[in-house]
Amino acid sequence: MELMIGLILLLPGLTTATLGLGWLVGFKVSERLIARLTGSCYSLATGLVIILAGWMVHQDLRYVRLSAGNWFEVHTYRFPLLLQIDRLSLPLIALSVILVGVIGAFSQRYMHREGGYLRFFFLLNLFGFGVLLLFLAGSFDLMIAGWELVGLTSVLLIGFFQQRNDPVRSALRVFLIYRVCDIGLLTGVAMLHHYVGAATVDRVFTHPWPDGASLLTGGQATVVGLLFLLAAMGKSAQVPFSGWLPQAMEGPTPSSAIFYGALSVHAGAYLLLRAQPLIESSMTVSVAVVTVGLLTAIHGTMIGRATVDAKTSIAYASMAQLGLIFAEIGSGLEWIALLHLSGHIVVRTLQFLRAPSMLHDHYRRYSAAGGEPTATGAYFELLIPAKLRVWLYRLALERGYHDVVLERAVVGPLVQLSRWLREIEDRLAVALFGPAKRATYQLGQMGRHSRPVSRQAELEERVQTCPPRTNVRSGMEGADV
């Protein structure tokens, strides 16, 4: 039975590898084959999960583990390949295999004849593998691997339409935020190793989920808990890292559904649920998680109400509920959080898939209501004086000024710092090699701009030469000789 866990993980792994190989070799794989492969992979996995679940219930098992030894060892550090299914991961694994399968079936139609069909399915399967690894991981080290795969595929699918600027720009932005927050997970796991010498669940917690208690001291739990919170905040779009979520809507609809409606965006909440005993043992972390959650909930619901396009409004609604899930986790309501999480995953997936029907659905509702739908926003008008309403509306419209604040508080100073460092570098170069050598030194720094003697001079020069043209058309003028 334990081996079945490995099989569940192996199936998407093999599918991914097959598709990836086909892609690399440049083999022309037919759409049908890709879809069939994906379909059978996840149907089989679903079957396995059901059998496993039945077995667990029948035998009244708290968990099933599969240890495949260590991947590698360096001195005292060991990277154990430990997979496990327990009461926390079982529902999520079940949802994962079902939903990735459903999205596969959906995309078979949706992506038909689209240039990146193979690429899309490769990434979808890779994501399936990553997310299963994330949920199945019996140690936090292994979880990092899944976590990174999920992040990577997410970014690549946001930039799916590579030929356009906006998707690529959004993808880069999301990538940046992911990277910043991933520091939390990496450092957290490193700290675990430092404190208890391992990061497997059985070494960190006393009992299997949800009865476990943390084996760390209060102070240690606070440190690790806060670091994990940082990681979770990035992945689950919590304030103040929430600005990326609407921007992630540039990809095709099914990928929006599986990532930002369903699994990827809930991974942060899962991490916190997994580390729940740690959070529980530290008041600071609990309060922090609840605060972040509530802030996000308020932020999400307020901004979501002023959004006007289908995908963004779902994204913010999703963010608000995620905030509540965080708050539940922070207050120790893990079962409610798990139920909330699972229900939410399904609801949002369906909503995203239906997003293009917004018009159709609206008119049905509208005509069923006899052309008099209940007005929305009425509470708002009752509770808040007119003047404040306009103010709040502006706040919502500007998305809470998140990006502006982030830019001013973080990005701006960083840019300033780098400029300042460059200047010092330049000066050092002058000081070390003398002005004559400076030019050669700069030549060595291909592609880097030196600070111009005068900005104005540079600009005048720029007018003379030619910056990139906007909107060039190919060969309109044709073959003049």
Next chain:
Amino acid sequence: MRASIYENPFDDGLSLAQRLEKAIGEAAHLLPTQGPIGVFIHHNTLHAFQHLPFEEAVVEASKKFGTEPYLTEARYQQEVRRGRIRIEDIEAVLDAEADETIWPRTLTRRQLRRALIWPGPRPFSADNIEWLIEEECVLERLRGDLAPETIEAIRGGSHEEESQLAHNLFSACHRRLPKRVEHSSTLPDRPGVGLHWLTGVDLDQVIHPILIRLSSVYLDQGQSYWPMPRSEEGFYATVRDLFGQRGIHRLFPEERYLVGLGREFRKQRALNLTALETITQILARFKIAESEWEHCVEAELRALPGWAGLFHQLELDPGLAPHTPWRSSLADFLAVRLTLTWVAFGNIWQQSGCRGLGETAWRQPRKDDSPSGNLGHLARVARLFDAVQLLGLSAGQMNSLRESEFQKLTSEIDLFHETERRRILHLAYERRHELEVLAPLKTYRESLDPARFRRTVCPKAQIFFCIDEREESMRRAIEELEPEVETFGAAGFFGVAVNYRGLDDPHGVALCPVVVKPQHAVIERPTSEDKGVDQKRQQRRRIWATLLQTSFNGSRTLLRGWIGTIGFGLLSLFPLLGRTLAPRRMAVLYRWLEDRFLPTPSTELTLMRSEEDGQELTDQLLVGFSIKEKADRVAAVLRPVGLTHEFSRLVVILGHGSTCLNNPHESAYHCGACGGRRGGPNARLFAAMANNPLVRGRLREIGIQISDETWFLGGDHDTASDQITFFDEADVPLSHFDDLIFVRRVLDAARAANSLERSRRFESAWAIKTPASALLHVQERAEHLAEPRPECGHATNAVAIVGRRSLTRGLFLDRRSFLISYDPTTDEVPGEEGRSLAALLGAAGPVCAGINLEYYFSYVDNERYGSGTKLPHNVTGLLGVMNGQSSDLRTGLPWQMVEIHEPVRLLLIVESTPEKLLKAAFQSPIVRELIENHWIRVVTINPDHGSFHVYRHGVFEPFTSRLEELTTVHSSPEWFLGKLDHLPIVRVAGQGIG
């Protein structure tokens, strides 16, 4: 402050504001004319250029918009290789163009063009020349595709190696072609562009996100939960109030490049400026003179054409807004845009260290990246080298050319630039299409027995369809199955222009072509005995609506969403799995549930209006039709098609629409003649009118003899699921029961056959071989959440045939022809000759041409004229779609709708004589413009002896090609099964009465 900065330099007596309005009005012409997407109306994408000849207009537009006028040259070349374009087509097109001597006796323009166009010059440019020289060694050998005699000519008698030949030739070209330094430069057309060139910071990237967000929340028709606090005075005032808030404004941090935006708006508010005044002021601050206004305003508006166009459309016709006609004006939009531009400009200017530059530094021209220096020159030489190879000139000849001869040669080669070559190739592409349609038609026409044109036998049933080309296969399927059924095509509103409100509709909508404004209103209401049923139905629908509304809004709010997702979240798994894994069964289940819980009352139409109480008005509309009005409408449909006698016992009228899920462009699949809506109600109305004995009496007086045995029955054909529904079936007299069963049986078989023919075009439906499984397949498509192609829509449309069905009955037209029934013999009423034809062309002409041209442009440049791939589309404000979360509103058709289209202009074939046709067509200025400027191609077929004439360059020329023999197949499926591509016209044997 209000005074103008500039003195009025023009003496046109217009005030400053008027002149600005005029400039905005002029610029607005160039914006897309698409309204809110809920009602999609096909129209010529280049409507603003329709006053120009087609070939000129596409090039003009491509310069203006940076779009493609035709397909790419590579694509046409591929079509030549595929045999879709033949060399003879290219030659014929070149022969039709004016010729000129280049070198006396040795080279003419025609010869030069013939040599250059195929296999076509290679695309040398400064960007690829280096690579081509180094990797492909293009200069060291001759082209591989030259004919032996051309190589001989290049050789010029010498016996050198090929590489030596090539080298000599290239050196000759190199020596002769003077190095030209090009000094072309472009002036920025608006401050944002100039600033971008100057600083590298894209101003649009700063202002577009906020401008798009503001526009969409302002125009929103109810998609957002919190409505925007709008000002009565319009968009500009709203935005100004929102951003110009006092007091707490300090709490708002401002974006780096938008610092001072609040201050600017507050200042404008303090001065109480109108939108026009704001625009004037900001233009003045940028030192843009009045003479440049139009140019600059146009550039500003064209930066976000979709949104600007929507503001303009809603300004022209506020009624287009599906729910709330918010006050909309293009000047408002421009005022907001310019204010944002001004503020962002100032910030970027300052932060990029431009302060020291003069105020008008943004106006400095940017030198075009002329293929500078050696590479550009090299590319030009390479292009000449390529051209002389194709012409078969030897190095010796090149060297010995006199300078004037050489100049003449290069200038002629220049004249035949890429766009010009694409134009020729496109004309060849269309010529082949024309031949492949007209030759079989002519051959078939000649084979017809004249007796076949006379309607003498009374058929078993008669069925009217819309002129829509998607119904061609349906009509053919019926005739193939049951030769004793006669079919007709009439514009899908069946002459009944009406404002109709169905039982479940919240309000009435116009069901007629967009150019017509309905004068009459009809309401569907429950019959008196079923009033109670209706009450129950509407009550339950209200409950249902409340439930849906609550769950929809609830999932987006905090607390309700919390309870909802915890309590019922996992239940969504059921619809999720059902909708994606078994969509058709799920739809059946839903329909069953609907039937169970929503009782359907029998209904009647408020159709009657007696002459006396005739002035009952609702919203300026007459309620119902008087007897005379009804008779007029029925006659207007029956007479042109020639159905004035020999009515069968049952006459069926089928409107059409399309049901599809998850498709914002749903309306584009509906009936174009009903203004992008379903045409079923029109069919039902028409049938009810024609069944009225008083109406029949009146019709008899004007020579339309509907027998008492005849019953009219209205219905609706769903072009996506191929479902056919009849209306008022219960009213069919018992005596006609057998006829009803007969028609039902024929239509059931025909719709299955039709779905099989449709399935051949779906790449994913390759395995389907039987009508029954095809029907299930198309039903699933219509209900599939994930299906971006529920049906192919109007894709592949190319022909419109106005004439008797006998001309085409028995021909396989591949769902590519609009079929407009017209009997020229009944259009000879003395004094009114051609009246029916004029009416048909006036109504159907613009509809068909609009569809055809929209498909043409959305196909040739899908990113710019069309709306790109559908996959990232995101519905916003119930008004349109954006790409992702913030982009311009996408107008035109998405790629999935047009991908199998063949971009050719509509071939309008009319059974008439050239004189009569022109007389009739020119009664409508729009049709006249379309024909005279060649936006459609026109052909006539003489009704008496069947000679063909094609309209070219203002005159009708006889068309004489015919086929040796028309391929004959036994049945349509035999011809189309297993084939994906367009199919030639063939004869389907065993079909037809004759």
